[in-house]
Amino acid sequence: RIMRPDDANIAGNVHGGTILKMIEEAGAIISTRHCNSQTGEPCVAALARVERTDFLSPMCIGEVANVSAEITYTSRHSVEVQVNVMSENILTGAKKVTNKATLWYVPLSLKNVNKVLEVPPIQYARKEQEDEGKKRYEEQKLDRLETKQRNGDMIFPVINPEPHTVGYSQSSLIHLVGPSDCTLLGFVHGGVTMKLMDEVAGIVAARHCKTNIVTASVDAINFHEKIKKGSVITISGRMTFTSNKSMEIEVFVDADPFVDEPRERYRAVSAFFTYVSLSKEGKPLPVPQLLTETEDEKRRFEEGKGRYLQTKAKRQAQMQQVARQ
Amino acid sequence: RIMRPDDANIAGNVHGGTILKMIEEAGAIISTRHCNSQTGEPCVAALARVERTDFLSPMCIGEVANVSAEITYTSRHSVEVQVNVMSENILTGAKKVTNKATLWYVPLSLKNVNKVLEVPPIQYARKEQEDEGKKRYEEQKLDRLETKQRNGDMIFPVINPEPHTVGYSQSSLIHLVGPSDCTLLGFVHGGVTMKLMDEVAGIVAARHCKTNIVTASVDAINFHEKIKKGSVITISGRMTFTSNKSMEIEVFVDADPFVDEPRERYRAVSAFFTYVSLSKEGKPLPVPQLLTETEDEKRRFEEGKGRYLQTKAKRQAQMQQVARQ
Amino acid sequence: RIMRPDDANIAGNVHGGTILKMIEEAGAIISTRHCNSQTGEPCVAALARVERTDFLSPMCIGEVANVSAEITYTSRHSVEVQVNVMSENILTGAKKVTNKATLWYVPLSLKNVNKVLEVPPIQYARKEQEDEGKKRYEEQKLDRLETKQRNGDMIFPVINPEPHTVGYSQSSLIHLVGPSDCTLLGFVHGGVTMKLMDEVAGIVAARHCKTNIVTASVDAINFHEKIKKGSVITISGRMTFTSNKSMEIEVFVDADPFVDEPRERYRAVSAFFTYVSLSKEGKPLPVPQLLTETEDEKRRFEEGKGRYLQTKAKRQAQMQQVARQ
Numbered sequence: 001r002i003m004r005p006d007d008a009n010i011a012g013n014v015h016g017g018t019i020l021k022m023i024e025e026a027g028a029i030i031s032t033r034h035c036n037s038q039t040g041e042p043c044v045a046a047l048a049r050v051e052r053t054d055f056l057s058p059m060c061i062g063e064v065a066n067v068s069a070e071i072t073y074t075s076r077h078s079v080e081v082q083v084n085v086m087s088e089n090i091l092t093g094a095k096k097v098t099n100k101a102t103l104w105y106v107p108l109s110l111k112n113v114n115k116v117l118e119v120p121p122i123q124y125a126r127k128e129q130e131d132e133g134k135k136r137y138e139e140q141k142l143d144r145l146e147t148k149q150r151n152g153d154m155i156f157p158v159i160n161p162e163p164h165t166v167g168y169s170q171s172s173l174i175h176l177v178g179p180s181d182c183t184l185l186g187f188v189h190g191g192v193t194m195k196l197m198d199e200v201a202g203i204v205a206a207r208h209c210k211t212n213i214v215t216a217s218v219d220a221i222n223f224h225e226k227i228k229k230g231s232v233i234t235i236s237g238r239m240t241f242t243s244n245k246s247m248e249i250e251v252f253v254d255a256d257p258f259v260d261e262p263r264e265r266y267r268a269v270s271a272f273f274t275y276v277s278l279s280k281e282g283k284p285l286p287v288p289q290l291l292t293e294t295e296d297e298k299r300r301f302e303e304g305k306g307r308y309l310q311t312k313a314k315r316q317a318q319m320q321q322v323a324r325q
Numbered sequence: 326r327i328m329r330p331d332d333a334n335i336a337g338n339v340h341g342g343t344i345l346k347m348i349e350e351a352g353a354i355i356s357t358r359h360c361n362s363q364t365g366e367p368c369v370a371a372l373a374r375v376e377r378t379d380f381l382s383p384m385c386i387g388e389v390a391n392v393s394a395e396i397t398y399t400s401r402h403s404v405e406v407q408v409n410v411m412s413e414n415i416l417t418g419a420k421k422v423t424n425k426a427t428l429w430y431v432p433l434s435l436k437n438v439n440k441v442l443e444v445p446p447i448q449y450a451r452k453e454q455e456d457e458g459k460k461r462y463e464e465q466k467l468d469r470l471e472t473k474q475r476n477g478d479m480i481f482p483v484i485n486p487e488p489h490t491v492g493y494s495q496s497s498l499i500h501l502v503g504p505s506d507c508t509l510l511g512f513v514h515g516g517v518t519m520k521l522m523d524e525v526a527g528i529v530a531a532r533h534c535k536t537n538i539v540t541a542s543v544d545a546i547n548f549h550e551k552i553k554k555g556s557v558i559t560i561s562g563r564m565t566f567t568s569n570k571s572m573e574i575e576v577f578v579d580a581d582p583f584v585d586e587p588r589e590r591y592r593a594v595s596a597f598f599t600y601v602s603l604s605k606e607g608k609p610l611p612v613p614q615l616l617t618e619t620e621d622e623k624r625r626f627e628e629g630k631g632r633y634l635q636t637k638a639k640r641q642a643q644m645q646q647v648a649r650q
Numbered sequence: 651r652i653m654r655p656d657d658a659n660i661a662g663n664v665h666g667g668t669i670l671k672m673i674e675e676a677g678a679i680i681s682t683r684h685c686n687s688q689t690g691e692p693c694v695a696a697l698a699r700v701e702r703t704d705f706l707s708p709m710c711i712g713e714v715a716n717v718s719a720e721i722t723y724t725s726r727h728s729v730e731v732q733v734n735v736m737s738e739n740i741l742t743g744a745k746k747v748t749n750k751a752t753l754w755y756v757p758l759s760l761k762n763v764n765k766v767l768e769v770p771p772i773q774y775a776r777k778e779q780e781d782e783g784k785k786r787y788e789e790q791k792l793d794r795l796e797t798k799q800r801n802g803d804m805i806f807p808v809i810n811p812e813p814h815t816v817g818y819s820q821s822s823l824i825h826l827v828g829p830s831d832c833t834l835l836g837f838v839h840g841g842v843t844m845k846l847m848d849e850v851a852g853i854v855a856a857r858h859c860k861t862n863i864v865t866a867s868v869d870a871i872n873f874h875e876k877i878k879k880g881s882v883i884t885i886s887g888r889m890t891f892t893s894n895k896s897m898e899i900e901v902f903v904d905a906d907p908f909v910d911e912p913r914e915r916y917r918a919v920s921a922f923f924t925y926v927s928l929s930k931e932g933k934p935l936p937v938p939q940l941l942t943e944t945e946d947e948k949r950r951f952e953e954g955k956g957r958y959l960q961t962k963a964k965r966q967a968q969m970q971q972v973a974r975q
Contacts (some may be wrong), residue, residue, distance in 0.1 A: 005655040005656070006655055006656045007653045008711075009652075010711065018732070045781045053862065135882070156770040163743070172716075173651055173677060174676075176675060176678070177678060178829075178830050179829040179830060179832075180829070180830045199651065199652065202652070203652065203714055206740040206741070207740050207743075210740065210742070210743065211741070211742045229834075232679050256683070
């Protein structure tokens with residue numbers, strides 16, 4: 001579809017959140033179609049996890065987004081989908097890869113939303129494809145378990161008038177879940193949640209560096225708990241780390257199912273977003289260093305640095321591998 | 326994309342206007358891409374006309390709309406695009422043709438919006454395809470001229486408390502044209518206009534028969550004048566004719582460019598929509614007869630009857646042709 | 651959240667209606683949460699009234715709106731919520747108070763929508779807070795009764811080609827109530843209604859003075875009747891009074907529950923909006939005087955003048971009080 005002014009920031013760059021939402025919609029369609037391809041209980045595919053994704057080049061207003069999706073692995077109860085997004089300038093004909101994402105879906109029965117159904121297996125062209133898929137499946141399963149345990153953390157409102165501190169840029173947003181946000185089962189689309197997360201992360205980043213910012217990457221996101229129609233969700237973001245030219249923001253999504261059921265507020269999703277600051281010519285700008293004050297802030301900064309160095313090392317290894325070929 | 330509650334009426338049937346908007350977006354993308362495929366002045370394709378289209382089967386919430394577009398003819402200054410819409414139930418895998426539409430676009434220069442550029446010619450597989458296209462081109466050109474002359478008519482507000490009169494169901498809607506409604510040139514997308522026209526026509530139809538109604542077909546629509554960002558548009562609809570099971574509604578779009586320029590209100594578009602009334606089981610219901618009072622109303626009723634009988638005759642001829650093959 | 655192009659007019663000022671909608675959403679969330687805080691029947695808080703609110707400074711595209719809400723009084727069956735909106739320019743860090751609003755909500759049972767539930771009482775820091783709240787409660791109750799009686803008036807369509815007459819700028823808009831407009835109970839959100847009212851009032855104001863206009867204030871709005879999903883609502887506005895630099899517009903909301911039930915059209919809401927006209931530099935411009943023709947128009951002009959002078963006197967008294975302190 002054509003990118004509109006509402007999909008973009010004031011500099012004309014399309015929000016990462018808009019792209020994440022399109023990716024998720026494509027993934028949901030292909031995996032729901034696959035899981036219903038054999039006769040059996042009708043089901044809807046629910047997003048369980050998005051792997052880390054990099055935004056390779058910014059998309060602009062007026063460009064057309066081409067989204068393609070393919071199922072690359074199936075386990076007994078889950079589907080791995082690879083989604084590619086290309087931006088096309090229909091005036092010049094130029095096409096660029098915007099990003100590639102890997103998503104995991106789980107089929108939930110339409111009749112009983114707590115029942116996970118079995119996934120029809122796909123055929124692999126080569127045996128290695130199945131083996132590699134299985135490896136990816138095991139890895140993400142482990143990672144899901146880990147984040148689930150980490151999830152006790154909370155973002156408390158702090159107001160700090162001192163620029164470049166954590167409290168200064170920290171932000172949160174509440175959203176009442178309406179019918180358009182939901183699947184046939186009455187639960188929030190993963191893509192809607194990701195779009196809101198990107199919006200909060202973007203506000204934190206802009207408050208910190210007061211320039212035009214764009215999403216550079218999103219770490220793996222795990223969707224631990226469903227969010228029901230009518231819930232109020234609170235999306236909070238705080239900066240955890242800055243390198244010379246990037247900022248890492250941690251985002252939490254907490255749901256409050258206050259009307260229907262007497263359940264406590266719970267953590268539904270959490271993730272790390274990385275932003276860069278861009279000049280008017282689209283060149284990366286230096287980012288002011290984050291001022292950490294408390295012990296927790298210092299610890300999170302070190303952890304963020306660890307993730308940053310790890311990603312950097314991985315990318316260098318990949319580039320060497322490409323160069324060697 | 327997946328049809329959401331917002332795309333549909335309370336009975337779950339997707340609004341014809343939502344489908345028309347998707348069709349136009351697909352047409353605009355393919356024709357803008359084509360017109361920029363040769364080096365030259367960059368341009369944006371603007372909708373000039375939509376041929377009569379029938380809604381063959383209703384689409385429902387949760388279904389996926391598959392839209393495909395193909396360029397079928399080019400004249401010196403215009404492009405004919407054929408768009409097909411299929412609805413797919415991703416739970417059952419069932420696919421149905423929802424409708425087929427033919428649209429005409431004209432390339433306008435990005436630098437000078439009043440300049441119509443030349444269209445790169447397409448290659449035809451067979452010579453007959455070019456000849457048939459040329460015939461369609463000449464026909465639509467004639468029809469465009471005719472409606473332009475007819476366009477002096479106005480809908481004056483009438484309130485008539487008597488059910489089933491023209492004044493009783495007559496409705497109008499004003500809309501302030503925002504940035505998301507517009508192309509890169511700052512003019513309203515034809516699809517946005519058609520969606521609003523369908524909204525007004527639907528309200529007229531529902532007021533008349535007080536049941537669940539759906540769009541059955543739209544007569545050829547000519548876009549005589551562009552509508553600029555910031556304009557206020559008034560969309561008015563009145564019922565012109567009822568048969569046993571259908572209603573014809575005439576819709577006018579008038580633009581008021583009140584902020585920027587001292588220009589008068591002008592007629593931008595006009596069209597006829599046909600609606601049917603459906604029972605809860607999706608069966609067509611009888612429609613109360615329209616009560617005409619003034620001479621003009623009686624004349625329009627007769628003209629509507631003429632169009633109705635003509636369409637009916639054409640459809641029977643087509644069916645006999647199909648039967649004979 | 652960040653203000654987008656669609657939230658604003660072409661001059662970049664955010665529509666008052668967008669702000670009213672955010673205010674109402676915050677109020678609905680906090681009061682629904684409060685009313686469900688004690689075990690008992692689950693309920694949804696419905697907007698009963700908004701007190702007069704002034705728009706102190708315009709908000710622009712790209713700014714972040716910070717909305718905070720607090721419960722300030724509870725009667726047996728209603729909740730008073732105070733909502734503050736601040737606009738924050740995240741590039742410069744500048745913050746400004748945009749407006750403060752007081753809203754009244756009533757908890758309706760989720761099981762039986764016609765049953766008003768009891769509100770858990772709040773604790774007051776000081777006895778005077780409770781007394782002042784009670785006074786406000788009694789005052790608004792009286793005013794609600796009064797407007798209910800006044801509500802027989804209608805706006806009939808008039809077309810007057812003469813600029814600056816009442817008939818010239820008079821406008822109306824119809825809207826089909828969709829799922830996204832509604833609460834869990836299936837009734838229109840008060841905020842959605844207010845946004846549409848502001849849209850009509852803004853079109854009336856722009857038609858009258860043909861310049862860039864912004865909402866300056868909204869008089870107290872009473873929500874007398876609920877509006878059900880699937881209804882068609884007609885929002886009509888007419889200018890009632892102009893001072894040198896402001897325009898007062900009266901807006902009516904009438905609902906037509908045409909599909910479900912054989913009920914007559916009824917008046918759901920009415921209110922007065924005040925607009926000012928701004929130059930490109932954001933300075934107030936003189937407003938052309940309203941030309942009144944009929945006796946009714948002259949009477950309404952005098953009534954509007956009364957409201958205008960009363961508000962002016964109140965504001966001067968407040969300023970003197972502030973100066974004296």
